Amino acid sequence: MDNIQIAIIGAGPAGISAALELKKLGYSDLIIFEREDEAGGTPRHCGHLGFGMFEFKRVLSGPNYAKKLSKLASQNGINIQLKSTLTKIEDGVLTFSTPNGIKQYKPTCTLLALGARETPRSDRLVSGTRSPDIITTGALQRFTYLQEIKPFDKAVVIGSEIVSFSALMSAKHAGIKIAAIIEEKSEIDSFCVIKYLVKYLLNIPVITNAKLKNINGEDKKVSSVTIFKDGKEEDIACDGVIFTGKFIPESSIMQKSFKDFNLNNYSLNVTQNFQTNSESFFVAGNALRGALAAFRCYFEGKKVAKNIHDYIRFKHQSQIIEISADENISWYYPSLLDLKSPIKKHLTTLRLKNRAKGVIKILLNGRVVSIKRVHALPFLSINIPWKDIELKVDDKIRLEFVKD
Amino acid sequence: MEHIDLNNLFPTKTSNFGTNEVFDVAVVGAGVVGTAIFKEFCEQGAKTVLIERANDILEGASKGNSAILHTGYDAPPDTLEHECIQRGYTEYMKIKDEMNLPFLNTKALVVAWNDEQLEKLDAILKKGLGNGVKELETLSHKQVLKREPNLCLDAKGAVLVHGESLIDPWSAPLAYLKKGIACGGKTAFSHEVKAGHYDGKYWELETSQKPIKAKVVINAAGLYGDIVDAIKGTKDFKIIPRKGQFVIFDETAYNLINSIILPVPTKRTKGVVITKTAFGNILVGPTAEDQESRTDSQTLRETLEDLKTKAFYMLPALRNHRVTATFAGLRPASDETYDRVSINEDKNWITAGGIRSTGLTASLGLAKHIFELHNTKYEKNPKADEKITVPNISEFAPRDNQKEGYGKIICHCECVTEREIKNACHGESGAGNIGGLKRRTRAMMGRCQGFNCEAAITKICEDEIKNHG
Ligand SMILES: Cc1cc2nc3c(=O)[nH]c(=O)nc-3n(C[C@H](O)[C@H](O)[C@H](O)COP(=O)(O)OP(=O)(O)OC[C@H]3O[C@@H](n4cnc5c(N)ncnc54)[C@H](O)[C@@H]3O)c2cc1C
Ligand SMILES: Cc1cc2nc3c(=O)[nH]c(=O)nc-3n(C[C@H](O)[C@H](O)[C@H](O)COP(=O)(O)OP(=O)(O)OC[C@H]3O[C@@H](n4cnc5c(N)ncnc54)[C@H](O)[C@@H]3O)c2cc1C
Numbered sequence: 096m097d098n099i100q101i102a103i104i105g106a107g108p109a110g111i112s113a114a115l116e117l118k119k120l121g122y123s124d125l126i127i128f129e130r131e132d133e134a135g136g137t138p139r140h141c142g143h144l145g146f147g148m149f150e151f152k153r154v155l156s157g158p159n160y161a162k163k164l165s166k167l168a169s170q171n172g173i174n175i176q177l178k179s180t181l182t183k184i185e186d187g188v189l190t191f192s193t194p195n196g197i198k199q200y201k202p203t204c205t206l207l208a209l210g211a212r213e214t215p216r217s218d219r220l221v222s223g224t225r226s227p228d229i230i231t232t233g234a235l236q237r238f239t240y241l242q243e244i245k246p247f248d249k250a251v252v253i254g255s256e257i258v259s260f261s262a263l264m265s266a267k268h269a270g271i272k273i274a275a276i277i278e279e280k281s282e283i284d285s286f287c288v289i290k291y292l293v294k295y296l297l298n299i300p301v302i303t304n305a306k307l308k309n310i311n312g313e314d315k316k317v318s319s320v321t322i323f324k325d326g327k328e329e330d331i332a333c334d335g336v337i338f339t340g341k342f343i344p345e346s347s348i349m350q351k352s353f354k355d356f357n358l359n360n361y362s363l364n365v366t367q368n369f370q371t372n373s374e375s376f377f378v379a380g381n382a383l384r385g386a387l388a389a390f391r392c393y394f395e396g397k398k399v400a401k402n403i404h405d406y407i408r409f410k411h412q413s414q415i416i417e418i419s420a421d422e423n424i425s426w427y428y429p430s431l432l433d434l435k436s437p438i439k440k441h442l443t444t445l446r447l448k449n450r451a452k453g454v455i456k457i458l459l460n461g462r463v464v465s466i467k468r469v470h471a472l473p474f475l476s477i478n479i480p481w482k483d484i485e486l487k488v489d490d491k492i493r494l495e496f497v498k499d
Numbered sequence: 500m501e502h503i504d505l506n507n508l509f510p511t512k513t514s515n516f517g518t519n520e521v522f523d524v525a526v527v528g529a530g531v532v533g534t535a536i537f538k539e540f541c542e543q544g545a546k547t548v549l550i551e552r553a554n555d556i557l558e559g560a561s562k563g564n565s566a567i568l569h570t571g572y573d574a575p576p577d578t579l580e581h582e583c584i585q586r587g588y589t590e591y592m593k594i595k596d597e598m599n600l601p602f603l604n605t606k607a608l609v610v611a612w613n614d615e616q617l618e619k620l621d622a623i624l625k626k627g628l629g630n631g632v633k634e635l636e637t638l639s640h641k642q643v644l645k646r647e648p649n650l651c652l653d654a655k656g657a658v659l660v661h662g663e664s665l666i667d668p669w670s671a672p673l674a675y676l677k678k679g680i681a682c683g684g685k686t687a688f689s690h691e692v693k694a695g696h697y698d699g700k701y702w703e704l705e706t707s708q709k710p711i712k713a714k715v716v717i718n719a720a721g722l723y724g725d726i727v728d729a730i731k732g733t734k735d736f737k738i739i740p741r742k743g744q745f746v747i748f749d750e751t752a753y754n755l756i757n758s759i760i761l762p763v764p765t766k767r768t769k770g771v772v773i774t775k776t777a778f779g780n781i782l783v784g785p786t787a788e789d790q791e792s793r794t795d796s797q798t799l800r801e802t803l804e805d806l807k808t809k810a811f812y813m814l815p816a817l818r819n820h821r822v823t824a825t826f827a828g829l830r831p832a833s834d835e836t837y838d839r840v841s842i843n844e845d846k847n848w849i850t851a852g853g854i855r856s857t858g859l860t861a862s863l864g865l866a867k868h869i870f871e872l873h874n875t876k877y878e879k880n881p882k883a884d885e886k887i888t889v890p891n892i893s894e895f896a897p898r899d900n901q902k903e904g905y906g907k908i909i910c911h912c913e914c915v916t917e918r919e920i921k922n923a924c925h926g927e928s929g930a931g932n933i934g935g936l937k938r939r940t941r942a943m944m945g946r947c948q949g950f951n952c953e954a955a956i957t958k959i960c961e962d963e964i965k966n967h968g
Binding site: 220226230231239269343351 | 747749750797803807819821824900902907911912946951955957
């Protein structure tokens with residue numbers, strides 16, 4: 096077993112930017128572990144444009160963005176161990192499966208930047224037949240951009256989060272026709288203007304208020320989907336189904352290894368420093384709460400690097416209070432407050448599950464200490480600054496959303 | 500861009516014997532029952548062919564089950580089923596190490612959730628003892644919760660069945676197939692038996708590919724058992740497929756239970772089983788729904804929701820875990836009795852049909868029983884003692900990713916390696932379709948359901964098939 100100072104798991108935007116920043120801060124005993132055989136993370140297979148505007152001031156495709164990150168890492172002499180899968184965390188020891196055998200490390204500090212995945216059909220309990228032609232956007236992108244394979248001719252897209260437009264672009268690239276976009280909610284899960292672009296520019300119907308009832312087909316082949324809208328059932332012919340969005344952090348290993356798991360975020364609880372209750376572990380990027388744009392993960396990586404730097408330098412005793420949230424809140428950050436942290440200005444960032452008007456309340460021991468009126472969109476983050484209030488151990492903080 | 504039909508990624512298998520070849524025995528159906536019979540007859544020295552309509556084994560009832568190795572504590576006493584379950588269990592224990600097959604003795608708790616069920620525990624215990632299952636005991640509410648601290652406090656008591664265990668439902672039949680082949684047995688995949696003619700000495704079976712000639716036919720056609728059986732001239736039973744839907748939870752839930760949690764069967768309620776799986780998940784199910792279709796294994800949202808609700812009641816902490824997979828299996832249930840095992844000596848036809856809900860356990864015992872029914876002396880195959888193994892894909896023993904030189908991990912959720920995928924693509928006993936690849940490796944069966952790996956796996960398979968024919 097090797098002792099190292101810093102282990103970063105995941106060579107995506109969050110992991111690489113954290114490593115670059117730590118390098119700048121003078122750390123060299125640092126390894127990034129990545130399970131794929133290439134660095135860059137999820138953008139590697141997002142073959143369309145839409146990356147790099149804020150961090151590199153250029154519009155890049157996902158793969159070029161991933162290459163850029165990877166190049167920066169190697170130019171700065173960052174050690175990236177590819178094909179290294181973190182399989183276990185126990186007593187501060189990380190176990191990796193590698194083609195050269197099992198490897199173990201005991202780092203002073205670990206950053207989990209594992210990214211996220213889309214919710215597949217199974218976890219949505221969708222009725223119907225099973226088929227390899229029922230996939231997610233991520234899988235579609237890997238088929239079309241990485242392997243140059245067109246798995247089907249005509250698909251239905253389920254969900255209308257921003258990522259579903261990634262699915263449209265990937266489908267277009269492969270010459271796959273999209274029969275329709277199906278959305279359960281009454282409005283699409285991204286800016287309404289996109290709906291009109293899709294409808295009028297791409298000529299793809301966007302069907303809202305529609306429930307996916309069944310995936311039809313026999314012998315592992317998809318023949319159509321049945322949707323339920325306005326009290327009526329309708330079949331849409333297709334030979335593929337693409338489930339999009341509903342991102343979940345790649346957090347099984349966290350849930351298995353740590354007690355302090357947050358079910359809103361589906362990730363570990365973290366403080367305003369991105370630090371977990373197991374103090375040497377930090378979490379950043381999509382691993383913290385599902386999908387953000389790549390640049391946000393990139394900047395979060397930088398931020399967490401500074402916090403890791405502080406942790407290693409000062410090792411201050413933390414004093415933690417927990418923040419809970421109700422079920423309207425899809426994710427929030429931070430979910431812990433460290434009273435001893437140098438970061439004293441409190442800011443809560445959160446998203447709601449559904450479009451809604453109402454107020455978000457921050458309650459301290461049941462008493463409202465902050466209130467914000469919102470017209471929430473599920474794909475936009477809401478920032479709520481706190482009034483200056485004294486907090487002490489054993490305080491209980493809760494976030495609630497009350498609909499008008 | 501190249502369009503690849505994911506359902507036809509693997510080439511159609513052909514047989515490697517000529518039309519004038521004459522077999523002692525033709526086994527129709529490569530489910531767990533057919534493969535076990537194939538193994539037994541090949542080992543005993545009979546010249547045997549295994550005929551299967553699909554391009555792979557386990558495409559029927561044997562595709563999806565609970566993977567419990569049963570003791571027979573609740574089997575109908577003194578029936579063939581009872582006998583075969585116990586014989587099958589014993590046989591499995593004899594071969595498992597040699598064939599590298601996993602086994603985990605988790606034990607089972609038959610849990611009573613109300614007073615009505617509690618009253619039944621005594622009878623369950625008595626029946627079990629009567630069935631020759633010695634290691635049984637009744638547990639109080641307190642003892643149940645000591646063994647299973649995560650169970651709902653409503654658990655009133657239970658019968659602890661020591662012998663109930665978990666196995667890998669796919670590797671066992673694969674091992675049987677490989678053993679049969681190693682002993683010189685022939686296979687004919689993608690050969691659907693359509694009709695047959697008996698000339699008083701030989702059967703000539705008409706198939707979707709070429710005709711196959713054999714002295715004896717053994718019908719192990721599972722869900723099509725009645726249709727195949729009619730070829731012999733009489734219709735003795737009817738298969739009524741019984742669907743069982745399942746919900747599989749992520750590996751994060753694996754440690755919530757220690758034992759298999761079984762329901763007390765009552766007239767009013769059809770309980771569900773909660774168990775660990777050999778692949779490190781938690782399984783909840785199955786339902787029991789009679790249906791006409793022999794192929795429809797669709798799942799239904801309402802049913803899956805109901806399974807979840809029932810499981811969350813029994814094991815509240817399961818709520819905090821994600822669903823990895825949902826699927827359904829079809830039991831080859833028949834009208835009236837449990838199994839339809841018989842011999843028609845005039846026609847040299849043996850029926851091994853209607854093996855409804857314990858076939859995974861019973862198969863090896865049933866195979867022995869059928870060989871006895873067949874009552875013919877052969878010279879024992881010299882290769883019968885040869886050691887045949889299958890790769891371990893269970894969590895109960897080291898997996899390929901723990902051994903060096905595997906290339907890279909392709910399916911991250913289930914830790915499946917490039918080497919495993921490539922190996923599964925090859926040979927007579929290799930995968931015949933994507934489902935077969937999944938069952939041989941676990942690839943794409945994890946929480947992301949192919950988000951990360953489906954495309955890469957498709958590519959690897961395509962290349963392997965191209966390069967190795
Ligand atoms: C289909 C799709 C389209 C998108 N389009 C855009 C877009 O147009 N613009 C945009 O800004 N953003 C887009 N995004 C979002 C963007 O890709 C992510 O926000 C960003 O990649 C997240 O960065 P990350 O570093 O947190 O995680 P990731 O980029 O996902 O990186 C995580 C890394 O961790 C590795 N890893 C995980 N587990 C382990 C383990 N156990 N051991 C070792 N390594 C591990 C993974 O292999 C991966 O490389 C898109 C995302 C998707 C899925
Ligand atoms: C939900 C569920 C849960 C279960 N749980 C357990 C358990 O925990 N433990 C246990 O021991 N058992 C269990 N079982 C029972 C077990 O799975 C079955 O008893 C067993 O799979 C039956 O196998 P079989 O070989 O008879 O049938 P099948 O698997 O259906 O095999 C028959 C084969 O014959 C082929 N075939 C059909 N017609 C033709 C033709 N004309 N020509 C050529 N080939 C043909 C089919 O393609 C098929 O491959 C369960 C079953 C289900 C459905």
